[in-house]
Amino acid sequence: VSSNHGPELEPGAGPSAGSIAKITIDRPEVRNAFRPQTLIEVSHALERAREDTAVGVILLTGEGPLAFCSGGDQQVRGDSGYLTDPDNPDRQPSGASVGRFHVTDLQIQMRRLPKPIVAMVAGYAIGGGHVLHLCCDLTIAADNARFGQTGPKVGSFDGGFGASVLSDLVGPKKAKEIWFLCRQYSAQEALAMGLVNTVVPLDELEAETVRWCEEMLANSPFALRLLKASFHAAEDGYAGLQQLAHDTNLLFYGSEEAQEGRDAYKQKRHPDFSRFPKRA
């Protein structure tokens, strides 16, 4: 994985009030298939982008024009998940090689991360790579992009966000078609079924993606944060509600009413909330 911030990106149009963190899956020789280490690195890069208060939008992509990501690297697929060290499949946690789905944690991290994540897709977004783009908030596709799931062809499936988010986007019949038949879909077909936000010529992909990011960066970051949490609140159940509720608490902490409670505790006195309105 490689990552960088705004200045190294191709400039889009207009001023922006923040930076774009660009995270690139950098294994073009295998169409950017991910190993556990790849996902650990993406996760670290996402965490850095989250913590960096200058970053307003995160862009996830794959190296080269041939693929966004082709999913789990089948060369390191073990009998109970993907292996960090396929030569030592029985090695235990410290240097772990017990099979696992690191992608589960990454998908949840992407859903909960309080900044918009944009997938910039050139070439294949296939299998687990397709699910990664589903977990992004927006997808900008190049005209050479191809989308699809392969699970049932290779003895796998993602019945989590890979099924639920897909079904929300394209409807249950189409989602089942995508999973049951394992066809590939062109960028235009993906646009027609609501899988992506726009399609642009390959040589304009980054500039157009940056333009979309800059439009978001010009807007209120906290409003974007609350919107992302709101969109996911119902779909993600209690975890989604928790995110939205805690975001509300962030705002509440800024109020005199909440501060009275904190200050009274620190000053070892009873809080006096009498001056605060019982709002209609």
Ligand code: 2NE
């Ligand atoms: C992506 C696709 C359609 C590209 O086709 P093409 O013709 O452009 O390239 P080619 O020749 O197939 O691939 C180039 C090299 O990349 C490797 C290939 O084996 C090939 O290697 P060499 O022959 O040059 O040595 N490669 C590509 N994808 C790979 C992968 N995922 N793992 C390991 N090596 C890979 C075509 O390559 C394709 O269909 N790839 C497989 C897509 C796939 O089935 N992915 C796994 C789905 S399961 C999953 O991702 C998953 C899950 O279901 C649940 C949890 C976690 C993960």
